[in-house]
Amino acid sequence: MNKFNELLDQYPKTNIKPDKKHSILPTVLKLLEPLEGKTVVDVGCGEGFFSRAVAERNSDVVYGIDSSNSFIERAIKKDCTKVVYKVLDMFSSELPMCDVINAPFVINYANSLDDLKKLLVNFFNSLNNGGKLVLVVDLPRLDLSEDQIRKNRKFGAVKRVDGGLVDGANIKIELFNNEKYICTLNSNYFALESIERLLSEVGFKSIVRHKPIIDKYGKKVYGEEFWKDYLELYELGYLTAIK
Numbered sequence: 001m002n003k004f005n006e007l008l009d010q011y012p013k014t015n016i017k018p019d020k021k022h023s024i025l026p027t028v029l030k031l032l033e034p035l036e037g038k039t040v041v042d043v044g045c046g047e048g049f050f051s052r053a054v055a056e057r058n059s060d061v062v063y064g065i066d067s068s069n070s071f072i073e074r075a076i077k078k079d080c081t082k083v084v085y086k087v088l089d090m091f092s093s094e095l096p097m098c099d100v101i102n103a104p105f106v107i108n109y110a111n112s113l114d115d116l117k118k119l120l121v122n123f124f125n126s127l128n129n130g131g132k133l134v135l136v137v138d139l140p141r142l143d144l145s146e147d148q149i150r151k152n153r154k155f156g157a158v159k160r161v162d163g164g165l166v167d168g169a170n171i172k173i174e175l176f177n178n179e180k181y182i183c184t185l186n187s188n189y190f191a192l193e194s195i196e197r198l199l200s201e202v203g204f205k206s207i208v209r210h211k212p213i214i215d216k217y218g219k220k221v222y223g224e225e226f227w228k229d230y231l232e233l234y235e236l237g238y239l240t241a242i243k
């Protein structure tokens with residue numbers, strides 16, 4: 001679907017996109033709390049953007065897992081002694097046992113609802129009882145005007161879906177930093193309702209949707225005016241679920 005090894009130099013440029021740095025990261029960190037003494041698995045860690053941020057909190061052990069050798073090598077080079085990086089395929093490998101799973105932007109790589117259910121079973125099995133799963137999912141919209149799409153480009157991402165909002169439909173995601181094109185990724189659309197149903201079938205409880213936050217640094221650096229409409233236009237879903 002995506003040749004991540006070929007995106008090794010481009011993808012890390014997304015780390016300073018306004019939306020990723022000042023909304024997605026602080027929102028995810030807030031949803032992962034409490035981290036004190038917890039073992040965390042960051043699924044699809046790439047070169048460790050979220051893993052390092054989690055390790056800086058009071059977490060105990062952090063595993064960063066990714067199927068791309070090149071990204072894991074890059075993550076290890078960035079060095080954070082508290083993170084244990086491993087090359088693992090989330091669909092076919094057993095994940096380390098943990099208290100918290102962070103899975104941002106990865107469940108949309110499932111090819112079908114069946115595939116997605118198997119992945120959620122894998123997550124469920126690697127969580128200790130009472131453990132928490134945090135999901136960030138791509139939720140493209142069909143109702144945005146050209147002007148609203150331009151605003152989303154300014155925030156960092158433009159998403160288009162082929163064939164309507166049907167489970168499994170292909171999503172094209174163009175990523176930008178300050179309007180400068182970074183790269184295009186492909187993923188698959190799943191309705192929040194479908195994900196919630198599967199989570200529940202797998203055995204997860206307390207399944208909750210969340211709204212993103214924008215951190216104070218984002219408001220300081222870009223100004224309040226810049227973020228106007230972000231909370232109406234963002235094309236992401238945030239879900240937490242408990243085993």
Ligand SMILES: C[S@@+](CC[C@H](N)C(=O)[O-])C[C@H]1O[C@@H](n2cnc3c(N)ncnc32)[C@H](O)[C@@H]1O
Pocket residue numbers: 004043044045046047048049050065066067068071088089090091104105106109185
């Ligand atoms: C959109 S990137 C996100 C990287 C990182 N979480 C971030 O936000 O900076 C998706 C990551 O998922 C990884 N990935 C894709 N399929 C995977 C799989 N089956 N198992 C584990 N990782 C996978 C890719 O190699 C890539 O690093």
